[in-house]
Structures are given as C-alpha cells and as structure tokens.
Amino acid sequence: KQEVTQIPAALSVPEGENLVLNCSFTDSAIYNLQWFRQDPGKGLTSLLLIQSSQREQTSGRLNASLDKSSGRSTLYIAASQPGDSATYLCAVSDAGGTSYGKLTFGQGTILTVHP
Amino acid sequence: DTEVTQTPKHLVMGMTNKKSLKCEQHMGHRAMYWYKQKAKKPPELMFVYSYEKLSINESVPSRFSPECPNSSLLNLHLHALQPEDSALYLCASSKLPVSLGGISYTFGSGTRLTVV
Numbered sequence: 001k002q003e004v005t006q007i008p009a010a011l012s013v014p015e016g017e018n019l020v021l022n023c024s025f026t027d028s029a030i031y032n033l034q035w036f037r038q039d040p041g042k043g044l045t046s047l048l049l050i051q052s053s054q055r056e057q058t059s060g061r062l063n064a065s066l067d068k069s070s071g072r073s074t075l076y077i078a079a080s081q082p083g084d085s086a087t088y089l090c091a092v093s094d095a096g097g098t099s100y101g102k103l104t105f106g107q108g109t110i111l112t113v114h115p
Numbered sequence: 116d117t118e119v120t121q122t123p124k125h126l127v128m129g130m131t132n133k134k135s136l137k138c139e140q141h142m143g144h145r146a147m148y149w150y151k152q153k154a155k156k157p158p159e160l161m162f163v164y165s166y167e168k169l170s171i172n173e174s175v176p177s178r179f180s181p182e183c184p185n186s187s188l189l190n191l192h193l194h195a196l197q198p199e200d201s202a203l204y205l206c207a208s209s210k211l212p213v214s215l216g217g218i219s220y221t222f223g224s225g226t227r228l229t230v231v
Contacts, residue, residue: 031213031214031216031218032213032216032217032218032219034219034220036222041203041227042224042225043121043205043222043223043224043225044158044205044207044222045222046219046220046221046222049217049219051216051217052216053216089157089158091220093213093218093220102160102163102171103148103160103207103220105157105158106157107156107157108157
C-alpha cells in the first residue's frame with residue numbers, strides 16, 4: 001500500500017525567504033507526482049505535475065524535483081510571499097493494476113509566511 | 116473550460132434528509148472521483164468512475180450512493196447520514212488512461228457538508 005509522508009508538518013517563515021517542502025513515498029511504481037495548494041476550506045489547486053520519467057518541473061517561483069528511485073520529491077518556493085500561506089499537499093498516482101490510477105496524498109505542510 | 120464545478124458549495128442536512136451533491140466537468144475527462152476531507156486531514160478516496168462505470172468503492176457506507184449519468188456529470192446521493200459524515204466533499208476528474216503519464220487531476224472547490 002502506497003504511503004506518502006510530508007515534512008515538515010508546519011512551517012512559519014518571514015517574507016522573502018526561500019523554502020523547501022519535502023515529500024516521500026514508499027512505492028516507487030508511480031505514474032505521476034502532483035503538488036497541490038489548498039487554502040482553508042477551499043478545494044485543491046494544482047501547482048506542478050511531474051511525470052515519473054521527469055526529474056523536475058518549474059512554474060514561476062516554484063520548482064519541484066522528483067527522485068523516483070529513492071521515493072522523494074521536494075517543492076522549492078523562492079522569495080516567499082504572504083500570499084503563499086496555505087497547506088501544500090503532495091500526491092502520487094500509481095497503477096494498482098488499473099488504468100485510472102489512485103491518488104494518494106500526504107498529510108500536508110501548513111505554510112505561514114509573515115509580512 | 117478547464118474547471119470542475121461542484122454544487123452546492125455549502126449544505127446543511129438533518130440525519131433523516133436525502134440530498135445530492137453534483138459535480139460537472141466539460142474537459143472530456145473519462146475518470147471522475149469523489150474524495151472526502153475531514154478538517155486538517157488529507158483527502159481520502161471514496162469512489163472512482165472510469166468510462167462512466169464504478170471502478171472503485173473504498174468500502175464506503177451505503178448511505179453514500181454515487182451515480183455517473185454521463186461522461187460529464189457525477190452525483191453523490193446522501194441518505195441517513197451521521198454527524199461524523201460532516202466534511203468537505205471534493206470531486207476530481209482526469210484523462211484516461213493515467214498510465215500514459217503526465218495526466219493531471221483537476222479538483223473542484225468542494226461542498227462543505229454539515230450533518231445536524
């Protein structure tokens with residue numbers, strides 16, 4: 001059974017800092033790894049998708065890396081802003097012998113960026 | 116249209132009520148999902164529909180009844196719920212097959228359900 005772990009559980013930083021969120025998964029037979037952002041009481045917004053054959057993806061101030069063999073991914077946020085405050089969720093999709101895949105989530109990292 | 120739309124956004128229902136949650140997407144995705152999210156927890160998979168057929172039921176109680184009338188619409192019928200069923204219910208969709216790689220999951224904004 002796939003298990004996804006995110007470290008740290010919570011992170012509080014001053015504005016402008018560069019920061020790293022970590023994600024690890026136990027079964028390396030994944031299709032994709034996807035990072036999401038969730039604001040309180042809201043749905044999930046997709047930030048970055050990394051295919052299992054890729055090493056990293058970038059979007060603006062965000063960069064996500066994937067080391068499939070070691071079961072690890074990191075989300076790097078450059079020059080953090082108060083508007084980045086949210087919960088960040090890592091999720092992996094794997095086959096389980098199906099075509100649709102199952103998306104398994106980590107517990108999330110609660111990020112607070114202080115002005 | 117790159118959105119998953121869920122209605123209603125908020126729902127309060129009594130334990131004897133029958134209600135339905137609705138999810139709609141027009142991206143041509145052939146897999147649709149229901150997730151349940153309790154406060155401060157990650158989303159947990161409830162049901163998966165692929166090509167309009169129920170493919171996964173994650174041992175969800177029968178008081179939750181999913182329905183996929185067509186490739187764009189997913190419903191979740193609720194009956195005789197308990198207060199502990201109060202949660203954020205999220206709908207998602209994706210292309211198929213996911214094994215192609217690079218398949219992103221798109222989530223709706225959710226329905227906040229309160230059972231009283």
